[in-house]
């Protein structure tokens with residue numbers, strides 16, 4: 001049987017090879033939401049960079065105004081928004097850069113960085129009531 | 136078909152065609168720009184990427200981060216690769232040999248868009264011959280320069296986009312040098328002077344301005360050049376979470392003015408009208424010093440012996456801003 005593409009070395013790659021994004025043709029990708037796409041094992045979407053993080057952003061629904069600043073400025077497609085609502089962080093793709101926290105306009109912020117190992121429920125219980133004013 | 140994007144909430148309905156778990160650094164602007172450009176349309180997009188961070192980090196064997204048709208090409212020829220793909224598309228269309236799904240989209244007014252992404256090294260320097268040729272021949276495509284002012288992917292060498300005073304690995308600051316000696320090349324004007332119908336300068340932090348310009352560019356027939364400010368956390372040496380703030384400082388200080396130049400040409404290619412529009416005017420133009428201070432690549436400029444370079448910077452930025460305003464006013 002042919003080897004799985006994931007087990008092939010770069011030196012076994014045939015020059016001019018194509019890497020497929022999906023396991024079957026998707027005619028109109030822009031109209032298909034992420035969770036309904038037939039991702040191929042060769043699509044980076046199927047991988048995780050979560051272990052790059054030292055700190056992770058935690059989302060607190062209570063203060064969020066769904067402005068979508070975090071969605072537009074996240075470099076890594078890691079803010080999940082549906083129907084104009086912010087839903088949460090995709091931890092397999094989030095690299096912990098902290099941009100979403102910086103651009104979040106609410107007070108207290110609706111996204112804050114916490115240590116990677118901390119449980120999200122514990123993080124939520126430690127949420128500041130009002131952020132200290134920056135100098 | 137121009138996608139309706141009235142506000143950010145509406146924009147957030149976009150389904151990204153660029154994927155996570157690519158290997159770009161945390162906080163990289165290249166990614167933010169690519170997202171904003173691709174999400175500016177729902178039409179099919181064909182992308183060619185010149186070698187540089189974006190290409191190398193989104194196609195690490197055996198993975199791809201692209202859900203659009205994507206061409207992996209050399210450092211020096213992204214413009215020609217995408218122009219050729221577009222020319223091939225025109226031929227297939229004329230001969231009626233496009234796939235049925237594509238034909239249907241064209242009937243709905245959703246013509247495929249052809250986009251090249253390249254770094255400043257691949258644009259200002261090494262890909263310039265291919266870019267200039269493709270613009271001169273008037274192919275129908277959009278070229279987006281991800282301008283981080285340095286050859287980031289190979290360890291931070293200076294390019295002709297690197298601004299004066301920046302410390303890079305080939306223009307290091309130290310006891311005998313204040314860093315880069317040359318002023319940044321004026322790429323936007325150079326591309327406009329090719330007679331291109333539309334060129335613009337954008338910043339990912341001003342997402343709406345960027346999206347509007349990209350949409351305008353997609354509507355135009357002929358080569359379009361977009362110069363995108365791309366704060367690079369690794370080479371500008373700011374913290375990853377500060378990417379948007381640093382970009383904003385660039386815009387608010389007029390170091391990175393947002394404007395567009397439109398050339399109207401007749402059927403012989405003669406330009407009969409040129410218009411320059413400044414698309415964002417800072418309410419309070421902040422001192423260049425604030426922009427420089429936010430990036431450790433300029434740290435040494437704050438030593439007394441290098442202060443004159445900061446003054447020079449301010450002078451250069453003021454002169455450029457003045458020049459842009461004069462061009463806008465005169466309609467040339």
Ligand SMILES: Cc1ncc(C[n+]2csc(CCOP(=O)(O)OP(=O)(O)O)c2C)c(N)n1
Nearest residue numbers: 186187188210254255256257285286287288
């Ligand atoms: C013809 C050629 N020369 C040199 C290289 C090596 N190289 C690969 S990426 C790169 C730097 C790219 O810089 P830039 O275009 O600014 O993109 P960035 O990585 O900064 O996004 C260089 C020099 C190459 N791949 N091909």
Ligand code: SF4
Nearest residue numbers: 064065067068070104
């Ligand atoms: S930036 Fe903050 S308030 Fe806005 S959608 Fe994101 S989490 Fe909610």
Ligand code: SF4
Nearest residue numbers: 074094095097098100
């Ligand atoms: S920390 Fe960075 S990568 Fe993670 S969700 Fe926030 S902006 Fe995106």
Ligand code: SF4
Nearest residue numbers: 160163188367368369
């Ligand atoms: S080196 Fe700079 S441009 Fe390259 S991936 Fe890192 S932040 Fe982005």
Ligand SMILES: [Mg+2]
Nearest residue numbers: 254255285287
């Ligand atoms: Mg570069």
